[in-house]
Amino acid sequence: MVLADEQGTVGARPNGQSSVTRWAVLELLDCPSVTVAIQVSPRGRVRPGPPHPLERQFRSPRGRLLARVSVPTGGVRLLPRSLWSRTHSARNLRSDNFRTLDFTLSVSPTTWHTARCDGRSGRQKVKENRSGGSAPTVLRMVLGKRLRQLREQAGVSFEDAARVIEVTPLTVRRMEKAEVGLRIPYVRELLRTYGVPASEIEDFVSLAREANKPGWWYKYRDVLPEWFKAYVSLESEASVIRLYEPHYVPGLLQTHDYATALMRIGFPNESKEEIARRVDLRLRRQDLLAKPDAPAVWAILDETVLRRPVGGAEVMRAQLDRLIEALDLPKVRIQIMRFSAGAHPGAYGPFHYFRFGFSELPDIVYTENLAGSVYYDRPEDVVTYLEVLDRMSVQAEPIARTRDILSELRKEL
Numbered sequence: 469m470v471l472a473d474e475q476g477t478v479g480a481r482p483n484g485q486s487s488v489t490r491w492a493v494l495e496l497l498d499c500p501s502v503t504v505a506i507q508v509s510p511r512g513r514v515r516p517g518p519p520h521p522l523e524r525q526f527r528s529p530r531g532r533l534l535a536r537v538s539v540p541t542g543g544v545r546l547l548p549r550s551l552w553s554r555t556h557s558a559r560n561l562r563s564d565n566f567r568t569l570d571f572t573l574s575v576s577p578t579t580w581h582t583a584r585c586d587g588r589s590g591r592q593k594v595k596e597n598r599s600g601g602s603a604p605t606v607l608r609m610v611l612g613k614r615l616r617q618l619r620e621q622a623g624v625s626f627e628d629a630a631r632v633i634e635v636t637p638l639t640v641r642r643m644e645k646a647e648v649g650l651r652i653p654y655v656r657e658l659l660r661t662y663g664v665p666a667s668e669i670e671d672f673v674s675l676a677r678e679a680n681k682p683g684w685w686y687k688y689r690d691v692l693p694e695w696f697k698a699y700v701s702l703e704s705e706a707s708v709i710r711l712y713e714p715h716y717v718p719g720l721l722q723t724h725d726y727a728t729a730l731m732r733i734g735f736p737n738e739s740k741e742e743i744a745r746r747v748d749l750r751l752r753r754q755d756l757l758a759k760p761d762a763p764a765v766w767a768i769l770d771e772t773v774l775r776r777p778v779g780g781a782e783v784m785r786a787q788l789d790r791l792i793e794a795l796d797l798p799k800v801r802i803q804i805m806r807f808s809a810g811a812h813p814g815a816y817g818p819f820h821y822f823r824f825g826f827s828e829l830p831d832i833v834y835t836e837n838l839a840g841s842v843y844y845d846r847p848e849d850v851v852t853y854l855e856v857l858d859r860m861s862v863q864a865e866p867i868a869r870t871r872d873i874l875s876e877l878r879k880e881l
Contacts, residue, residue, distance in 0.1 A: 606705035606829065608679035611672070612646040613828035615658065619644075622662040632661045650676040688749040691742060695841055699820075699834055702843075704756060706763045708823035710857050712805075712814040714770040716778065717787060719750050720757060721767070721794050721802075726787040727751065729779030757797060766801040768814070768860050774804065774877050781881045788878040795871055803864040804873050812863050813856045821853055 626637035819835040833844040
C-alpha cells in the first residue's frame with residue numbers, strides 16, 4: 469500500500485485558509501485495499517469548512533457511493549513518486565460540499581508500503597490501508613508467487629482464473645500477492661485448472677494450510693504494529709540479513725534494559741505492562757540467532773550508536789558487552805563506521821536487506837524514514853542498497869577491529 473499524490477483539485481478547504489495547502493485521503497470503494505493521499509486546493513470561492521477531520525462522499529448521478537475523502541488532522545506525509553506502480557482514474561466525482569474532484573491517481577495497492585499521518589499532538593500514527601488483520605507469512609508469499617507462475621505457465625488469465633472459482637480478478641491478484649489468505653477450496657480448483665497433478669495438489673494444499681496459520685508473533689498483536697508484522701515474518705525466515713543502523717543498536721542485538729529504555733522514549737504514555745510486552749516481543753525475535761539454521765547477520769553500526777548512552781552509562785556498558793558476546797556467534801558479523809571515516813553513502817537513514825532460501829521470493833530491502841516504512845523488492849532498487857552496503861563495508865573499520873573498538877568505548881563510559 470502506498471500513500472501517493474497526484475495533481476488534483478477540490479473546492480472547499482478546511483477553515484477557509486486560502487494560502488495553506490492541505491492533504492486529503494481518498495478511499496476508492498471498489499478497490500478497498502487502496503487509500504490515496506491527494507492535494508486539497510481551492511477552486512473558485514473558498515468557503516469555511518468544518519473542523520478536522522473532514523470527510524466527504526462522492527456519489528454517482530444515481531446516488532451510488534463512489535468514494536470517500538477525508539482530511540486528517542495535520543495532513544499526510546507522502547512517499548516518493550518512484551513507488552507508484554498502478555494507475556486508477558477518477559474524474560468529475562461530485563459532492564454537495566466539494567466542487568469537482570478532477571485528477572488521476574497513481575497508486576500501488578500492495579501491502580508492502582505504509583505512510584504515517586501526523587496529528588497536531590506530534591505523535592506519529594500509522595495509516596493502515598490493508599483489509600485483513602495479519603501480515604502475510606513468508607510461506608504464504610512463496611505460495612502466492614508459485615500460484616502466479618503456474619497460472620502463467622498454463623496460459624490462464626486473471627479473468628479466466630476468477631471465473632473458475634467465482635470471484636473477481638482482483639481476488640486472484642491478491643492471492644498471488646499474499647494480500648489475503650489462501651482459501652483451500654480456491655487453491656484446489658485453481659491448481660486443477662492449471663493442470664497440476666493430483667499428488668502435487670495435495671502437497672501444495674498442505675503447505676497452504678500451514679501458510680494460513682498465524683506466525684509466532686500473533687500473540688503479540690496488541691503491541692505489534694500492522695506495518696511491522698511483515699518485517700518480523702521476513703526476519704524470521706531470512707537466510708541473510710545485512711543492515712546499517714545510524715542511531716540505535718539493532719533489535720536483534722539489544723539487551724533487555726536497552727530495549728526498555730528505547731520503548732519508554734518511543735511510547736511515553738504506555739503502561740509498564742505494555743512496555744514490558746513490547747520488550748518481550750523484541751527479545752523473542754532474537755531467538756532465531758540461536759537456531760541451527762540461523763541467518764547470517766552482517767551489521768554496520770555508526771559510531772553514534774555506540775556513543776549515545778541510551779538508558780545511562782550502566783545500561784550502555786551492558787549493551788556493549790552484549791555486542792562483544794555477539795561476535796562469538798558463528799553467523800554474526802559487526803562493523804563500525806567511525807566518525808573519522810567521514811561521509812558515506814548510507815547517511816540517509818537505516819535500512820535492512822533480506823535474502824531468502826526460496827527461489828520464488830526476491831531479495832527485499834526495508835527502510836525507515838520520516839514518511840514511514842517501505843519494503844522494496846524491485847531488483848533495481850535492491851541492487852542499489854546492496855551496492856551501498858558493499859561500499860560501506862569497505863569504508864567501515866574491519867571486522868577484526870570491532871572487538872577492540874567496543875572494548876575501548878566501554879572503558880570510556
